[in-house]
Amino acid sequence: MFGLKDDWSYDMPERYFTLEDYEGGVARWCPGCGDLAVLTAVQKILRDAQQVPENTVCVSGIGCSSRFPHYMKTYGFHGLHGRPLPVACGVKSRRPELDVWVATGDGDCCSIGAGHWLHAIRYNMDMVVMLFDNNVYGLTKKQTSPTSPLGLKTNTHPQGAWLPPLDPLVAMLGFTNSSFVAQTVDWNPAHLQATLHAAWQHKGLGFVRILQRCPTYTDSVFEELQKDPSRLLLLTGAKQPALAAGVARIFVNQRDHDSLDLGAARSIASSAHERVPIGVLFQDESRPRYEDFTTVGLGMTPEQKLAALERELDRFAV
Amino acid sequence: MGKSDKAQALAEPKDPTITRVEEHTIEIVSDSGEGAQKAGQAYGAISARMGNGVWTVEIIPAEIKPPARSRAGASGIRVRVGSKPVTNMGDEADLVVALNEQVLYGRIAQKAYRKGTVVLLENRWADDPQEAIRVAYAEGLRHFREQGLVVHELALESACRKVTQDVAVGKNMFVLGMLCRICGRDPQKAREEIAAVFGKKSKDVVAKNHGLFDAGWRFAEEQIPLRFLIPPAPVTSRLCVMNGNQALGLGIMAAGMEMVAMYPITPATSASHYLAGVFGKVGGCVHQAEDEIAAIGFAIGASYAGKTACTITSGPGLALKTEFLGLAVMAEIPLVVVVVQRGGPSTGLPTKVEQGDLLAVLYGQPGDAPKIVIAAATIEECFHLPIAARRLAEAFRTPVIVLTDANLATGVAPVPRPEPQPDWLAPPLDLAAWDPAVPPYDWDERSGISPRPIPGQRGGEYVLTGLAHTKQSKVAYDPDSNQNGCAARSKKLAAFRGTLVPPTVEGDPDGDLLVVGWGSSLGAIREAVDRARGEGLRVSSLHVRFLSPLEPGLAAIFARFRQVMTVEINYSDEPDAPGVGPEYRRRAQLATLLRGETLVDVDCWSNVHGQPLRPGHIHAEIARRLGGGKH
Numbered sequence: 017m018f019g020l021k022d023d024w025s026y027d028m029p030e031r032y033f034t035l036e037d038y039e040g041g042v043a044r045w046c047p048g049c050g051d052l053a054v055l056t057a058v059q060k061i062l063r064d065a066q067q068v069p070e071n072t073v074c075v076s077g078i079g080c081s082s083r084f085p086h087y088m089k090t091y092g093f094h095g096l097h098g099r100p101l102p103v104a105c106g107v108k109s110r111r112p113e114l115d116v117w118v119a120t121g122d123g124d125c126c127s128i129g130a131g132h133w134l135h136a137i138r139y140n141m142d143m144v145v146m147l148f149d150n151n152v153y154g155l156t157k158k159q160t161s162p163t164s165p166l167g168l169k170t171n172t173h174p175q176g177a178w179l180p181p182l183d184p185l186v187a188m189l190g191f192t193n194s195s196f197v198a199q200t201v202d203w204n205p206a207h208l209q210a211t212l213h214a215a216w217q218h219k220g221l222g223f224v225r226i227l228q229r230c231p232t233y234t235d236s237v238f239e240e241l242q243k244d245p246s247r248l249l250l251l252t253g254a255k256q257p258a259l260a261a262g263v264a265r266i267f268v269n270q271r272d273h274d275s276l277d278l279g280a281a282r283s284i285a286s287s288a289h290e291r292v293p294i295g296v297l298f299q300d301e302s303r304p305r306y307e308d309f310t311t312v313g314l315g316m317t318p319e320q321k322l323a324a325l326e327r328e329l330d331r332f333a334v
Numbered sequence: 335m336g337k338s339d340k341a342q343a344l345a346e347p348k349d350p351t352i353t354r355v356e357e358h359t360i361e362i363v364s365d366s367g368e369g370a371q372k373a374g375q376a377y378g379a380i381s382a383r384m385g386n387g388v389w390t391v392e393i394i395p396a397e398i399k400p401p402a403r404s405r406a407g408a409s410g411i412r413v414r415v416g417s418k419p420v421t422n423m424g425d426e427a428d429l430v431v432a433l434n435e436q437v438l439y440g441r442i443a444q445k446a447y448r449k450g451t452v453v454l455l456e457n458r459w460a461d462d463p464q465e466a467i468r469v470a471y472a473e474g475l476r477h478f479r480e481q482g483l484v485v486h487e488l489a490l491e492s493a494c495r496k497v498t499q500d501v502a503v504g505k506n507m508f509v510l511g512m513l514c515r516i517c518g519r520d521p522q523k524a525r526e527e528i529a530a531v532f533g534k535k536s537k538d539v540v541a542k543n544h545g546l547f548d549a550g551w552r553f554a555e556e557q558i559p560l561r562f563l564i565p566p567a568p569v570t571s572r573l574c575v576m577n578g579n580q581a582l583g584l585g586i587m588a589a590g591m592e593m594v595a596m597y598p599i600t601p602a603t604s605a606s607h608y609l610a611g612v613f614g615k616v617g618g619c620v621h622q623a624e625d626e627i628a629a630i631g632f633a634i635g636a637s638y639a640g641k642t643a644c645t646i647t648s649g650p651g652l653a654l655k656t657e658f659l660g661l662a663v664m665a666e667i668p669l670v671v672v673v674v675q676r677g678g679p680s681t682g683l684p685t686k687v688e689q690g691d692l693l694a695v696l697y698g699q700p701g702d703a704p705k706i707v708i709a710a711a712t713i714e715e716c717f718h719l720p721i722a723a724r725r726l727a728e729a730f731r732t733p734v735i736v737l738t739d740a741n742l743a744t745g746v747a748p749v750p751r752p753e754p755q756p757d758w759l760a761p762p763l764d765l766a767a768w769d770p771a772v773p774p775y776d777w778d779e780r781s782g783i784s785p786r787p788i789p790g791q792r793g794g795e796y797v798l799t800g801l802a803h804t805k806q807s808k809v810a811y812d813p814d815s816n817q818n819g820c821a822a823r824s825k826k827l828a829a830f831r832g833t834l835v836p837p838t839v840e841g842d843p844d845g846d847l848l849v850v851g852w853g854s855s856l857g858a859i860r861e862a863v864d865r866a867r868g869e870g871l872r873v874s875s876l877h878v879r880f881l882s883p884l885e886p887g888l889a890a891i892f893a894r895f896r897q898v899m900t901v902e903i904n905y906s907d908e909p910d911a912p913g914v915g916p917e918y919r920r921r922a923q924l925a926t927l928l929r930g931e932t933l934v935d936v937d938c939w940s941n942v943h944g945q946p947l948r949p950g951h952i953h954a955e956i957a958r959r960l961g962g963g964k965h
Binding site: 040068069070071073074075085086088089090091092093094095096099101102103104105106107108109110111113114131132134135309310311312313314315316318320321322324325326327328329332333334 | 592621797
């Protein structure tokens, strides 16, 4: 009747998620903090994909940005300073189906956790790693970080930072088994979300360095970039995050870049003093992923295990 | 027969007699890479097959390839065989096969021998082309004899050369044949063992080694008029021969744990070596992390996301894991941490035994970090404790530390073959929906225990944090939350302690002295106490396995003894050392713990020589304290 087919049904998903389903309360970051933009971008990505909240785990270290998991309504692990990556890799090791996001800062990742950083890149487990790089230690109140610009006056270097900053992108593009290296900025929500989405879609460790403003301690370090988009170099090409034409138009400097070309990626990263690149510098999904090794043997039955154990004990029998 | 009769037997080659002994200890010492350990392990396994008690311990130099003929490079093995079960490496050896005189010096420095110990010494050095070596050999020979060792020079290498061109590889099976003949080992069982050891290689390899064994046997028959009988007991149950680290690996598998994250460190690593080869057969994975911190972090991540994981380490690694251990306590993450203790502090004595990490595991974290700590006393317990630890970790939602040590790690002995049970295995993950009304830390008022949501459980989403937190796992901003959280975590230990029974006193329930031990010294302590009791001394012993929470009833037991003394392998000030007295003395670790918990004046006797304790030394101390006694 009414011209409908007999097997008609109103195809409504059992669960439908709104942004609220990913929001874990009011964020307690300073007003104007760049972290807020990242939080919103991630929530939108998950909402758009209708990602089931209980299957997402946000892992972080210690620092302002590492409060990130608290403001998500997913599973979260707010652990130790510098150590989110080993934990995240452990989470993924036997639960490859979980969706893992890591929030880490420039101190957390590039200083106290630098050893883990290098190795997590090499493990290349399927997760997103967001480096919230505000060039300073914020939570402990303005100390020099490894990415602080030369001469930045901080409480540990009141006369100005002594050494030139570590460049995470140049480092990443030198680490063995890097599979996805991107950079974006917190003040362009469209590029931020598109870049994080690309990292999320990537099979392997998607590493995104986010230039992130700290309104309290380093309000001016990215001021120039923000005011003068010509200081930025927008990477374009088939594999780059899709941007609306209106957004792309802001960037007067653009470069067509094949993200499989590691040599070109290194050259772009090394020229950041001229123009700061944003977009995906490098991506290669053919790199080995560690979970392909750690998950072998998942799902063995108790009977199989006991039988194997009996055989193993027999090897010691006399 | 007394010890001197052995020497006499040697002096009368035409008339060999068989000396019947209750127990007998041999050593094979050589340069590294001469196969002494393989020969000794086989000798131990043959003895176990016969029904003898056995304890085997490897003698391991610090370097991988130390220079040949060097004292510090002594490599080899000690095997103690008895009519009854053998629980420790014993005192001085009875018989030594030494492949050069320098390594023998090395063992003499370790006080491994006594007057009357028989030495079967390779004599090819007497004709060495280098004069320095000839001189050193002659000097050694004189020196050893002056010390009372009964040295028998033998042309082992040249005898061996008659059977094989490849003496370097084959000599050990020749030595095995020799020892088996001397010590009355069953040649048929020996052939079976050799076939088992070389079975994976070709039949030719087995045949060649049987040939070497037979040649060694005949050589002893013809040239070494020395024979012992160590009567075995009938074999009534199925036995496995393994070391403590293999037992740990098997126990981890039997517990159903599937992830072991580790970083190479001596003496823990051999457990991971063993697991790496076989873990896949039960679906498990060994993760070699980039460092000790990452190893525990990875294990914690795996535990948080699902099944309880394990990390294995030794002293320096434990020091590095401290911060993550605190997090596991604070956030109540089930985790099994195995610490195979070695000498400390710092890099300390990497290959040597110590029981020096007790207080570090109990109190090594800033703040109050209660956790369950259990210590294996035997190789068999190295198998069973990981199973118990995994269950406790889950039942009480806490890290559990299992302490073993280098003595257990490298000691090899027959143990009753475990019969794996289905309920030892971890249950499969239950990802059924979580009642959102139940907070992630729904601390039970009495026990402090709370169930744990696992990622994937709908409705259980929470953010685990190392910050002080509420039941909802929200960062605590009020004064009460930290107090409440600490209390909840502490209550779990009280609840667990309520399930424990007081330890058993071995010997009379009262007396003049109670010797209290923990860990791998169980066998040596019992042997010493038995010896002293046989002499009429009123001494008993007690062994502690649960160190946190401490087993109940200790104060009441201690009150029944005139003196209580711990025997431990860790540092304590000598009571009469300069500056030390009743007002100020740093005591051994268990003694310190027991004094605090029981308010009993517990004394201690301990050292950090890096050696397993010898029953003879413990016995001497017992006798000294109890005013003489015959020893």
